[in-house]
Amino acid sequence: MGSDVHEEELISIPITVDVPYRFAAGKYLGKFLVELRDNGTFYGIRCPVCKRVQMPPRIVCAQCHVKNTEWVKLGNEGTLVGFTIMYIPLTDPTTGKPHDPPFTYGSVKLDGSDSVLDHLVNIEPDVSKIWVGMRMRVVLRPKGERIGDLSDILYFEPLEGQVQPE
């Protein structure tokens, strides 16, 4: 067995790897991000074979191996399909800014979409106050502040007047 205790000093070399990128969104995600930024609108894309509406929009339906063709405007409301309360900070690696815990994090299927979107949920972090099936709306940053990124979404918030099913 090895051990952490060594008589001699053990040397280590710290290196910060910092690689710059200029990512191109491409034809499909590019339209999605521009529409989100400029119009606050979510777009999915429908597969001509299985009819699945996919978000984010992408070139190929992985299931059917065909090009996706039909753009579909999605709702800004949807249904919660999964959730958790995060007790650890979540750091945005693109900005280095942390979201402080605890906070509610959820997975929402926007109306018209077959895909889900994970994001913050503006509900106090208490599992008794949130349930699968809850109706949610997307709350966006104001138009001038949006950059074409999922961080343009502030959070999901529940529609008013919902009662938790027994």
Add this chain to the structure above:
Amino acid sequence: MSERVAIVGVAQTRFSAKRADVNYAELAYEVIEKVLSDTGLEIERDIDNSISCSHDIWDGQTISNIGITDVIGGHLRNEEKMAMDGSTAVYYGAIGILSSEFNCTLLMAHTKMSQTNRNIVNNDAFDPIYTRILGFDYTSAAALQAKRYMDRYGITGEQTAKVVVKSRANAAKNPYAQVKESITVEGVLKSPIIAAPLREMDIAPDSDGAVAVILASEKRAREITDTPVWIRGLGTCYDAHYLGDRDLAECMALRKAAERAYAMAGIGDPPKGIDLIELGDEFSYQELLWLEGLGICREGEGGKLIDSGVTALEGALPVNPSGGVLSGVPANVMGLRSAAEAALQIMGKAGEHQIPDARTAVVQGHSGFCGQHHCVIVLARD
């Protein structure tokens, strides 16, 4: 090899300095869609394995084959990523078919060099304990190799410049090539020093692009095409890592990889029996050094070879009729592109840069700085 594997289809993008209009999945799909439609094959029905070829650090995504799973047909199916030069994807794809686990394999290599900085990327390939913080990259390492090689054997800047001139002349005839402008030896020698003795024109430019190749077992190959290109020999080999460990003027790993491939292909006395070579010339001197490693000439005679004109398009043994990497082919994609171009030659479909009656081709690819890992593949019509 007792059983056989063939290249039955190839597709490549037009290589370009920057493709801002597509992400790497869309770039990849251009060649996947084309090779499938050219061969009449369908993912679900015909392809039972896929191998992609790129690197996380180039793609800017951890486990970057996540990004091409959808387009390569990886969903609920087999997909593996070769984190090496594309030539090795051909090597491993052929092994998969020879094992009888697979019958028809889709290979695809892609990289967008334009989206990042190659020197920063390649600096991370140097060992972090003794070398990396000195700031080396593939170009500075190659310069050390070029100096050592040229000094030992008296290879001149004019001779390496001739490699660039030949590359451009060949690229001008290749519709997929990126840099086609003709240049003279004087023009190369007038380009600025980047890392002595390497000048700007001695170094392959950044490139965005993708290549797809389909391999098939003999039975499937006969069903798919009338012009199968048989994989006759395969070889790989690693050299030492540290620059100072290697004799940079020689290429032990390439020599061994070539010996392995030639032994399998029954090539006893190269270049006898070889009609053309496609190799990874990221730097002009590499064409000469790699030709020595491939046993095409004796050590130190690479310079004489280019002087003789033997390796020109109309010479007895054309090298890089496609224009090679010097005319612009992305890292990682290089070796798969070489295999695709060699296959086109053997199929007789290379177009303007076709070598008459090309029957046997040698493909070389390498990974790591100064060619630490080499892969050699012998392709043939028969």
Add this chain to the structure above:
Amino acid sequence: MKRNVAIVGGGQTYHAARRHDVNQVEMVNEAVRRALDDAEMTIDEMDAVLLGNMEFFEGTHMTDCWMVDGSGVYGRSGLKITTGGTVGATIVCAGAHHVASGLFDRVLCIGFEKQEEGDTGAILSGVAHPLYGRSMAGAAVGYFAMMGTSYMATWGATEEHSAMVAVKARQNARKNEYAHLKLDISVQDVLNSRMLAYPIRILDMCPASNGACAMILADEKTARDRSKKPVWIRAMDTAHNEQFELDWRDVTTKRKIFSRVCAERIYKKLGVKDPAEYFDVFEIYEPATWSELVWYEDLGLCRPGEGFRLVEEGKTGIDGSIPVNPSGGVLSTNCIGASAMLRVWEAALQIRGDAGGHQVPRDVRRALSTAYGGTNWTVMIALSADRDD
């Protein structure tokens, strides 16, 4: 496969959160030497050396090129493949392809990770698409937390059930000399441990380990001539999942799931009707407790919704009727690039009867290993003491 392939040797490092005494090359070499010793072979007998790890995890590009002195690949044939967390098993498959092809008789396969040297947060958030989700990357813990809430809400399991998985893993690890988290813990200890993302507590998650595993695969003649206890690779199968639709966490999904598809295919290759009866031991890749319960169901060890009953009844314990992860599994040891290979190697050790303190107390003839990684990817490998059965 064209030729039969046997595992004729293997070895692993001990696994720990800190290995300041070795660099990555030296750590890999520890596993390689153990594998060669185990097989009673020399490095010169290896026709090829294949290496895999979680690419760029430690911030190094082309680790295979750096590892040359430790892996023994200098002057030899070889290559590097990466497929994320599944890579250790992918490398075993690649080794099997090499041997089966007839071009190579003895192949050394290596998987490793020195997690302490990398920047886990930066690299794991890099898994998300750079322009869709990276700024919001919820990390693996958020994903498995949603799997937990879905599982509980759908099947009526409780946090005690996931805690039982956590206890089983760490108690098994105490019997495994190489394991990382050898914890003498109870269900209550798990429930008292720090909450990360409801209902996932710190003891519900795998650790970050340093370690390496190496295995030697050989053709039938070599296996017969050289190995006292060859373990045969009977079948392999891989299923990746698309980039964005990660339904595994939703236990009610009606879509085809990678794990079930892959299991169905490998069972078909082997003619397996009842996997719980067919295989004597399972080594599965469970990054979180809840995923172990879902694996039970996806592998067909029980009906959907009954996974938590298996652990509750102790059926998947070392001395249970369906032993799962007697080694302690990924919950006890997670050196990413080695984790999936460790599953295969631990399964082989069980078949050889060489697992030592964590040997399953029954006649082990057949075993199944699974891997997990990427965006819900798996590789399954079925092993047997018998070449043909």
Add this chain to the structure above:
Amino acid sequence: MAEETNYEIFEVDQHITAHSRYFAGKMGSLFYRTLRDEKKIMGVNCKKCNKVFWPPRSTCGRCFSQLAESDMVEIGPQGTLETFTLITYSEPVHPRTAPFIYGIIKLDGADTGMAHIIDEVDFDDLSIGMRMEPVFEEERKGTILDIRHFKPVS
């Protein structure tokens, strides 16, 4: 479906920034302690190959012999220039501003070379085979840059 809009090319600048820490191992640590504390350079002797390697390593890459700290020997500090290059471009990963010189120096007593920076000489005055010696940093931290650079033996 709405008529096709021509969307702009959408590109985003990002960085992947990862803080790594690489452990040198026991032999690497002895190398760096000796360099830092005594300004001495060590290699490792593989008795089977009868070769001295730099950098030190616990396995001989050639013959696979296991090597240990007890096999480590002092090499150099002077050596012979094997190859060199002039770098004219600048990158953030460079420790120097261009133009600067890299070379490989085979230290006396070693069979393999050390890649490093060369300074205190005009590029045009360098030639392969020239005798070189290290210039050590005043404040040494246990990295390869404790050797500031090599220069021709005066």
